[in-house]
Amino acid sequence: MTLYPTLLWLALVALPPDAEIGAWATLRGVPVDVARAIASAETGNVAEPRLLRSMGNKPHRDNIIAQGGVGRMQVNPSVQWKRLGYRSRSEAVRALQNRHVNIYAGVLILAAFQRRYEPLTRSIHDCRCGRPHSWTAHYNGSKRMDSYGRRVVRKVELARYGNRRDW
Numbered sequence: 447m448t449l450y451p452t453l454l455w456l457a458l459v460a461l462p463p464d465a466e467i468g469a470w471a472t473l474r475g476v477p478v479d480v481a482r483a484i485a486s487a488e489t490g491n492v493a494e495p496r497l498l499r500s501m502g503n504k505p506h507r508d509n510i511i512a513q514g515g516v517g518r519m520q521v522n523p524s525v526q527w528k529r530l531g532y533r534s535r536s537e538a539v540r541a542l543q544n545r546h547v548n549i550y551a552g553v554l555i556l557a558a559f560q561r562r563y564e565p566l567t568r569s570i571h572d573c574r575c576g577r578p579h580s581w582t583a584h585y586n587g588s589k590r591m592d593s594y595g596r597r598v599v600r601k602v603e604l605a606r607y608g609n610r611r612d613w
């Protein structure tokens with residue numbers, strides 16, 4: 447790493463998680479509210495590690511491993527370890543339990559899906575793969591991806607327009 451990215455990294459890791467997600471999303475050209483909605487859809491219901499000492503070894507947002515996904519952004523090391531530059535799956539599992547690594551990897555993966563599937567209209571509702579879902583659905587590659595996409599869209603709209611009924 448050259449000096450500039452190192453300094454950038456140091457600046458970003460000092461941020462609270464949502465701000466860190468926002469910063470990486472901005473740098474990667476991903477809408478900030480989409481990246482945050484993905485994080486929320488993945489681990490929004492899991493505890494924050496704030497009270498780590500009193501939590502003992504309980505899983506929290508940054509170390510949870512569930513259905514093959516690791517950490518806040520639920521990055522799948524089995525699918526992603528090579529692409530992310532790790533020597534093995536287990537090395538990726540360990541590394542991805544670091545919040546900063548996890549956010550960086552999650553946003554990188556989301557940006558790749560965006561490049562591949564976001565329609566030219568930049569609509570969050572549609573996808574270039576031809577299926578009737580939001581391109582964000584691809585972050586969750588499972589059979590439930592359509593409903594996952596709808597959930598992400600709801601979260602983004604809530605962030606953009608709040609609870610207003612007139613939109």
Ligand SMILES: [Zn+2]
Nearest residue numbers: 573575577581
């Ligand atoms: Zn699609």
